[in-house]
Amino acid sequence: MLTTPALRMTHISKTYGTGSSQVQALRDVSLSIERGTLTLILGPSGSGKSTFLTIAGGLQTPDSGEISIDGQPMKALSKRAQDRLRLENIGFILQGHDLVPYLTVMEQFQLVDRVKPKGNISKNELLQLLKDLGVDQLANSLPRDMSGGQQQRVAIARALYTKPSLVLADEPTSALDSHSVEVVGELLRSVAHSQNTAMIVVTHDTRLVTLADDVYDMEDGVLTHRES
Amino acid sequence: MLLAMKEIKREKLRYSLIILLIALISYMMFILSALALGLAHQNMSALDDWNANSIVLNEQADGVMRASVLTSQQVENAKKHTDGETAAVGFVSTRFITSAEKKESVNFLGVKKDSFIADRVKLNTGRMPQKSHEVVLDQSVATKAQLAVNDQITLGNDTALYTVVGIAHDAKLQIAPVAYGLLSDWHRISPLAPQIEASAVVSTKSFSTPESSLSRFTISQFIQLLPGYSAQNKTFVMMIAVLAIVTLVIIAVFLYIIVLQKLPNIAVLKAQGIPTRYLIGSTVEQGSMVVIFGLLIGIILTVATALPMPASVPMEFSPLLLSATTIGLVAMGVIGSLLPARKIATVDPIALME
Numbered sequence: 001m002l003t004t005p006a007l008r009m010t011h012i013s014k015t016y017g018t019g020s021s022q023v024q025a026l027r028d029v030s031l032s033i034e035r036g037t038l039t040l041i042l043g044p045s046g047s048g049k050s051t052f053l054t055i056a057g058g059l060q061t062p063d064s065g066e067i068s069i070d071g072q073p074m075k076a077l078s079k080r081a082q083d084r085l086r087l088e089n090i091g092f093i094l095q096g097h098d099l100v101p102y103l104t105v106m107e108q109f110q111l112v113d114r115v116k117p118k119g120n121i122s123k124n125e126l127l128q129l130l131k132d133l134g135v136d137q138l139a140n141s142l143p144r145d146m147s148g149g150q151q152q153r154v155a156i157a158r159a160l161y162t163k164p165s166l167v168l169a170d171e172p173t174s175a176l177d178s179h180s181v182e183v184v185g186e187l188l189r190s191v192a193h194s195q196n197t198a199m200i201v202v203t204h205d206t207r208l209v210t211l212a213d214d215v216y217d218m219e220d221g222v223l224t225h226r227e228s
Numbered sequence: 229m230l231l232a233m234k235e236i237k238r239e240k241l242r243y244s245l246i247i248l249l250i251a252l253i254s255y256m257m258f259i260l261s262a263l264a265l266g267l268a269h270q271n272m273s274a275l276d277d278w279n280a281n282s283i284v285l286n287e288q289a290d291g292v293m294r295a296s297v298l299t300s301q302q303v304e305n306a307k308k309h310t311d312g313e314t315a316a317v318g319f320v321s322t323r324f325i326t327s328a329e330k331k332e333s334v335n336f337l338g339v340k341k342d343s344f345i346a347d348r349v350k351l352n353t354g355r356m357p358q359k360s361h362e363v364v365l366d367q368s369v370a371t372k373a374q375l376a377v378n379d380q381i382t383l384g385n386d387t388a389l390y391t392v393v394g395i396a397h398d399a400k401l402q403i404a405p406v407a408y409g410l411l412s413d414w415h416r417i418s419p420l421a422p423q424i425e426a427s428a429v430v431s432t433k434s435f436s437t438p439e440s441s442l443s444r445f446t447i448s449q450f451i452q453l454l455p456g457y458s459a460q461n462k463t464f465v466m467m468i469a470v471l472a473i474v475t476l477v478i479i480a481v482f483l484y485i486i487v488l489q490k491l492p493n494i495a496v497l498k499a500q501g502i503p504t505r506y507l508i509g510s511t512v513e514q515g516s517m518v519v520i521f522g523l524l525i526g527i528i529l530t531v532a533t534a535l536p537m538p539a540s541v542p543m544e545f546s547p548l549l550l551s552a553t554t555i556g557l558v559a560m561g562v563i564g565s566l567l568p569a570r571k572i573a574t575v576d577p578i579a580l581m582e
Contacts (some may be wrong), residue, residue: 059499060578087501098496102238114230115506
């Protein structure tokens with residue numbers, strides 16, 4: 001049976017600047033990511049990873065090509081509908097500022113409940129998720145009282161809270177030690193499989209390669225699939 | 229509400245300072261509006277008692293009763309041009325001296341004992357003058373000079389003694405307390421040519437056009453022409469308006485700076501799909517809460533100031549005016565939030581993520 005991919009990008013190109021300062025960030029990128037997989041986009045800084053992430057997340061539009069989330073073409077959606085799609089279907093794990101500084105861990109999730117009261121994971125599931133991430137003891141802590149690694153784990157929980165079909169993670173293990181990388185990598189894969197979520201991790205951290213279902217390399221805006 | 233409340237709660241110092249600032253501004257606005265109202269009241273409380281509609285003065289007086297003199301002929305002419313009850317009033321600013329040699333300034337108003345004005349003056353005690361050399365004093369000046377009914381005073385240039393026969397509840401005109409007496413006594417205190425009968429003619433109804441040497445005014449127009457009244461009110465209104473604008477600027481600048489500091493978080497929240505209107509709503513709520521908390525403290529400070537204030541300070545609180553000031557300040561808080569709200573609306577999450 002054919003299933004709708006969580007993310008489909010077809011011939012995506014994106015160029016910044018003009019003339020001599022012109023940079024082609026993405027060159028004819030096409031890929032299709034199914035639910036229930038952990039996909040790695042590996043590449044050095046400036047290779048176009050962040051542009052890939054923002055276009056995949058509907059935060060900016062490509063110069064050419066088509067993108068659809070859960071079968072919904074982004075082009076056809078109004079800005080408000082795109083916001084709604086990001087809230088309900090996409091989880092973001094960014095490199096910093098993911099958490100609201102004056103909200104405790106539990107309040108970060110209450111904030112989501114205010115704008116999306118239904119369809120989120122249950123309280124028990126959330127507590128289990130926080131436990132799996134090793135931050136269940138921090139439920140009433142503020143971000144300023146947590147280490148960078150702890151904040152990043154809470155950010156991962158925040159991204160998964162809405163049960164998104166697609167999670168886009170930008171260097172989610174950058175602030176973690178080797179042991180934590182393994183734990184978080186396992187968790188991302190486990191969540192991808194158990195919650196049937198398409199997990200895309202944009203990183204230059206090769207320690208995650210062994211855990212990924214699919215690996216892509218990005219170099220100068222060109223995306224190539226790494227054969228296993 | 230969650231974002232707004234939690235931020236105020238967890239950033240206590242920052243928000244306490246701005247709330248304190250708003251509290252002081254609202255306190256100043258309440259005190260100024262109370263003073264404005266109190267002074268306005270002292271300009272015209274005697275007129276309120278009369279419940280008159282219109283007044284006729286000499287055309288040369290430019291609407292100022294103390295500068296107006298009317299001949300008997302002019303008084304009769306004015307009375308013919310209204311259907312209402314009329315009263316001739318003699319006005320002079322003077323002073324009295326008590327038996328204890330205390331001297332106090334008053335505005336003496338001479339009226340006939342059977343005029344509608346004499347019927348309408350509200351008395352705390354005693355009665356209105358029935359015969360020559362009897363006066364009714366405003367309660368504030370009576371208290372200040374320690375006078376009671378049956379005490380005697382001298383008034384103006386008249387060497388004869390006047391007996392206090394009543395104390396008026398609240399009778400002030402042009403800030404000064406009023407002393408009511410008979411129109412005939414006005415002639416004694418303020419010697420004028422024999423043909424001069426009064427300063428003004430007041431009616432319970434409007435005047436039609438009297439002779440050209442007379443000017444007619446509604447009581448509202450007359451109050452506006454009271455010396456210093458308009459300028460004083462405009463000054464207060466301007467000060468209160470400036471304070472409202474200062475509040476607007478403070479809220480706008482404060483919230484704008486806060487929003488600038490939070491931009492990375494706002495960008496992430498927008499990227500995560502938190503609706504812009506929710507984020508803007510939180511900022512507007514924050515602006516309103518800061519003003520409301522400040523107002524509550526301002527009200528407490530105002531009450532704490534007003535309670536021990538001596539009666540001589542002309543402060544008057546009107547629930548309507550206080551409500552209007554409160555609503556106006558909250559509106560300033562909301563409007564002040566709109567500038568930072570615009571910044572939130574235009575934040576591009578990409579700028580943070582690239």
